[in-house]
Amino acid sequence: MDKIIMKNLSFYGYHGVLKEESILGQKFFIDIEIFLNLKEAGESDQVTDTINYAKVYKIVKDSVENKKFHLIEALAENIAQRILKNFQIAHEIVVQVKKPEAPVNGIYDYFAIEIRRTRDE
Numbered sequence: 523m524d525k526i527i528m529k530n531l532s533f534y535g536y537h538g539v540l541k542e543e544s545i546l547g548q549k550f551f552i553d554i555e556i557f558l559n560l561k562e563a564g565e566s567d568q569v570t571d572t573i574n575y576a577k578v579y580k581i582v583k584d585s586v587e588n589k590k591f592h593l594i595e596a597l598a599e600n601i602a603q604r605i606l607k608n609f610q611i612a613h614e615i616v617v618q619v620k621k622p623e624a625p626v627n628g629i630y631d632y633f634a635i636e637i638r639r640t641r642d643e
Contacts, residue, residue, distance in 0.1 A: 523613060524560035526573055529553050533586035537597050540625055548623040550586055550594075551632070554578065556605065557614035573609045581605055594619040594635050602639040614640045 531552040536544045556573060563572035581604050591597045598617040605615055615638070622632040 523557045526556040526558070526560075526575065526578075527554070528575065528578065528582075531579065531582055533583060535586040535590075535597075537586075537591045537594060537621075538625070539592050543625065544590055548621070550597075551620040551622065552582055552586065552601070553616075553618040553620075554582065554601070554605070555616040556609070556612050557616075558609075558611050559613075573612060577608070578605060581608065594621055594633075595637070598635055598637045599639075602637060606639060606641055612641065614638065 531554070533550050533552070534547055535550050536547045537550070538544060538548070556578070558573065560572060563569075582601055585597060585601045585604065589597075589600065591600070598619045602615045602617045606612055616636060617639075618634055618636040620632040620634040624633045626633065
């Protein structure tokens with residue numbers, strides 16, 4: 523299956539279990555992979571035969587910046603469901619949410635989750 527890849531989309535959001543996270547906010551980095559058949563788009567050279575990246579970006583931006591979730595798992599689920607709902611040609615999606623400023627005492631690059639959803643679920 524072909525795929526559209528969007529890497530390291532960066533946003534500022536207010537997601538987290540701790541009260542401070544919902545008040546102060548923090549950076550989130552999102553990776554998206556959308557699985558679909560790109561043959562028709564490759565042959566026609568028309569954006570109408572694929573998924574418009576700008577529209578996907580707006581959905582992700584809205585989910586991260588305008589909604590609040592306790593868990594990054596819930597944020598990822600919201601993103602995945604909205605994209606599958608809005609783009610019928612998408613068969614499957616993988617969403618990774620990275621949280622580099624998680625309130626964990628230690629040295630790390632980030633904490634992350636990754637979910638995979640199909641249209642049939």
